[in-house]
Amino acid sequence: MRDNACIVGIGESAYTRDAESPASVLSNQLRAATNAIADAGLETSRIDCLIPSQYGPSTEELAANLGIASLRFATTVHMGGAAAVTSVQTAAMAVTSGYADYALVVTGWNGYSATRTRNVLASNTSVIPGGDIARDYYMPYGLTVPAQWYALIARRHMHEFGTTAEQLGAIALAMRRHAQLNGRAVMRERAMTIEDYLASPVIAHPYRLFDCCLETDGAAAVVVTSAERAHDLAQPPVRVLGAASAHPYPADDITNRRDIFETGLTRAAPRAFAMADIDPADVDFAQIYDCFTFEVLQQIEEAGFCARGEGGAFVEGGRIELGGDLPVNTHGGLLSEAHVLGMNHVVEAVRQLRGGCGERQVPDAEVGVVTGWGDFGDGSIAVLGR
Amino acid sequence: MSDFPRPFPARDRDTAPFWEAQDNHILQFQKCSQCAHIRYVVGPLCPECRSFDFGWIASSGRGTIYSFTVVRHQTHPAFEPPYTVLLVEMEEGPRVIAQLRAPEDADVGIGTRVHVEWEDHEQQSLPVFVPEA
C-alpha cells in the first residue's frame, strides 16, 4: 500500500463474566466506540464510515445512537472471528480510496450473559457461513460446536506431525502468563501451571477446558483514517502496512479439503507480507486469533512463522511468551483476556506499537501482526507498523 | 441446559434424494457425468468442471478413520457424552462424518478400517461406523 491507512483510535468496554451484567451489547459497543473516537481526538460527527460486526447492533442503530447523521459508506463483514481484521482491511480500503475519511470499526457481544455460542448454533446454524452443511452433515452426529469441529483437524495434526498435549498447553500457559500483566484480563490473578492445564477436563478430545477461549461480555473498536489525516489527530498513528483476507477451499465444509490444514490464512498471509514488504522473521509480536490453542499453532504455521508441522516445537520453551522470539497475544488473547471477536487483538497490537503496554511491552516493537480465524477457517491478517 | 430438539438434516430440492436413500440404508454420492468427480456434500453443480449432469453411486460403505474426537463435555441436550465422532475417508474418496459404534475397550484410532451400519430415527436414518472385524 503506497498510501497506508492508519489506526488512530482504540477503545474498549469493560470485559466481564457476570451473568447479571446490566450492560447491553449496544451499550458496550457504544462505550468502545466513544472511547476509540475520544482516543483519536476526533469529533464524532467526522465519522463517515461504519463497519459493525455481524453479531450485534446494525449500522443504522449504531449511527443513530452515536448521533452520526451522514455516513458515506457502511458495510458488515460476515467472516465470524476473521471479520474484525477484515473489517479493518475494509476500512483501510475505504479511507485510502476516497470513499470515506474516518472509519469506525466495532465488534462485541454479550458472549457470557446472553449469547452462549452452543445455544445460538443449536437454534439456528444460519448464523455461520456453511451453516446448512453444519446442520445437515455435522450436527446430526453430535458435532454441534466449533470445539468439536476443529478437534478433527487438531487430532489429525497430532497424528501426522506428533504434536503433543504439552505443546497445546504451552500456548494456553503463554496466554495466561500474559494476562497476569494485564489489568483488563478476565483471567488476571488466575495463574495456571502445566499440571493445571493437563488436569483440566476434556471437552472434545484433544481439547481440554483450558484449550478453549473464554466466553465474555464486552466490545472493542478502532478508528481508521488515511495517513494524511492521521497526522492531525491525538495519537501517534499505527500504519496498516499490509492486509489480506481469504477463504479455504471449499470454504463451507471443513472436512473435505484436499489439504485438511489449509485455512484462509494460508493464502492471505503471503499477500499481506508482500504488500507490507515484511518477512515473517522480522515481526516483533503477533496477536493471533485464539479460539482454541491448536488454531494458534495452525495459524503460526500457515502464516509462515514456521513450516507446516513445526508449530509444536515453535511454541515450546517460552518462544511465544514475552521475552521470546515471537510474543503471541501479549494481552492474554481470547483464552485469557476476553472474547470480543478478535478486535481486542487489534487494540493490543496498536497499544504495543504506541509503546503503551507497561510491564507487558515488547521492547522497541516496530512491526506486529494481527490475525483472524472465522467459522470453518476463513482467515484474515494485518501487518501493522509504527 | 436449554431444551433443543435433536438436529436432523433439512431436505431441500437438491438434497432430498440423498436423504431418501439414507432412509433406505444406502450411502450414496453424486458422481459428475462429465469429469467423474465424486462429491459428498450434495449440490447441483460439479465444482471441478461446472457440469450440472450427475448420477448417484452407492458407496461400498467401507472406509478408514481419518480423524476423530471423543466428546466428553455436553454441548447439546440431545447428545449425552461420552461419544466418539469419526471422520472417515471412504473408499470412493469423500470424507464422511458419523458416530462410532464399538465396545468401550475397542482399539480404534486413525487408520482403523470401518464400515457403515444404520440407525433408524423417526425423522431420518443416519449412518454409524463400526470397526471391521
Ligand SMILES: [Zn+2]
Ligand atoms: Zn465434473
